[in-house]
Amino acid sequence: GEQQRVEIIKALYHGADILILDEPTSVLTPQETKELFKIIKRMRDEGKGIIFITHKLDEVFEVADRVTVMRRGKVVGTLKASETTKEELARMMVGREVLFRLEKEPVERGKPVLEVENLHALNDRGLPAVRGVSLKVHEGEIFGIAGVAGNGQRELAEVIVGLRKATAGRILIDGVDVTNKSPRFIASRGVAHIPEERLRHGIVPNLSVAENLILKDYYKEPYRRGLLLDHSKVVEDAERLINKFDIVTPSPLTPAKLLSGGNIQRLICARELHKEPRLIVAAHPTYGLDVGATEYIRKILLEQRKRGAAVLLISEDLEEVLQLSDRVGVMFNGEIVGIVRPEKVAIEEIGLMMAGAKRMAREEMAS
Structure with a gap:
């Protein structure tokens, strides 16, 4: 500010x-x-x-x-x-009507899917970015992370999905320790990642839509045929996902970089969500999208919650976090300084925590 x-x-x-x-x-x-x-x-x-x-x-x-x-x-x-x-x-x-308030149906919360215990990590400059973060995300729950940009949110997401090393602490997925495991191993545990920068980290721009849709599976059957890809199978499955997720593209063979921002995000959602993951780490999933694409992405996250997935939602849009989340953790200077329920907190109180002017005692945090 x-x-x-x-x-x-x-x-x-x-x-x-x-x-x-x-x-x-x-x-x-x-x-x-x-x-x-x-x-x-x-x-x-x-x-x-x-x-x-x-x-x-x-x-x-x-x-x-x-x-x-x-x-x-x-x-x-x-x-x-x-x-x-x-x-x-x-x-x-x-060009059409848009719903501003989406219906968030009551969902019975299940067992913890993601458990983060006293996690520490460094940023790109080698300085502490995540400082002793502990949280749990349960089945059928959206856990939002609110905070001003640059307070460790990006690093937290990257450590959880295996793109950044933790310097201390543990990360468990369904009770399995995945701390500092490879992104491929973590994905194999049922973890989906909607990254902060969709063009840099969400797609390979020069590859086709179809090729981008199999980035997590290209090395496995039924796409691998010896050392080569079965392109007919790749295109066949791509057409199915394009229709299911309503991706607007001239062809499955169109380079992904030619799609609009909203359709690139639909492509990423199709790749990450079609196998019904256990945990979804969604970092700024609607940033830069028009209100129509934003409505679509928010609906998808609520559908995944209803299905029983655990969702970690990181967003700088406080209205989005409060509207979608069951619980909200507020980050400041790499720490979780409060965990609240949206319906029981004033936005001014969250603002004070985002600015570092207020911190909740551990026993006050919503569990």
Whole structure:
């Protein structure tokens, strides 16, 4: 939040009359977001022009006077914020009605699938990023992780799925210790991973849609034929998954990099979820997606919860975390500083924990 204010001050110091803010609240706590909005409104009242780019419709109505909607690189229309609704803007964005509140059916929680015990890990610079994290995620439960970006969420997800080494602690999947095992071994235990950066870590951009759909299984029957792949079987199964997950692509042989962001995410979901995994680690699964694709991904996560999967949901969208999760762990400086039930906590309290201003005692954390 302080860095955000510094950037605004720098722009004003250089005499800027127009300020362009691109998703500025993604790294802010709820309290810092409110302060940013006050600054924006004050700048507007002083005669400055602000272009505010966001996919969060609530923010549009909080700060905007006029709203321009874009879809597939083209302007769909411009409206006065006071004369439109969230529903109308969403319809303009995706061309159909969108559900903003998804039904989260009661599901009986089962036994723990993921158990993380006193986990420690370093970031890419060799500095502590995960500091003594302990948590459990049960069958039929979505456990959300809330926190400002850069507080160890990415490293936590990568350690759990085998992409980063733990320096201390244990990770158990269905009681089996998988600490520092290979990604392939962990995947074989029924773990699915929807990664934070879908283009860098979720697909191989130059491979076809069909080839990307078998990245976890290409070395096994029925796809392997000696040293070669059975391409007819690869394409046959790809067509089935394309239809099941409604992936919009010209052909199973189309390079995955040519798909839209929403369809790349559908591809990843198809690959990771079609075998009904025991644990799903979903890191920022709706980031950068339009409201239609966001609705689809959230529905899928709730369906997996209903099926009995355990879901670890990591997101910087606090509204998303609170709407989907059964319990929410708040991370600050690499630690879990609180575990709460969304229906029993005020958003201001979560904001204080995200900023490091409040910490729950262990016996207060929701189990």
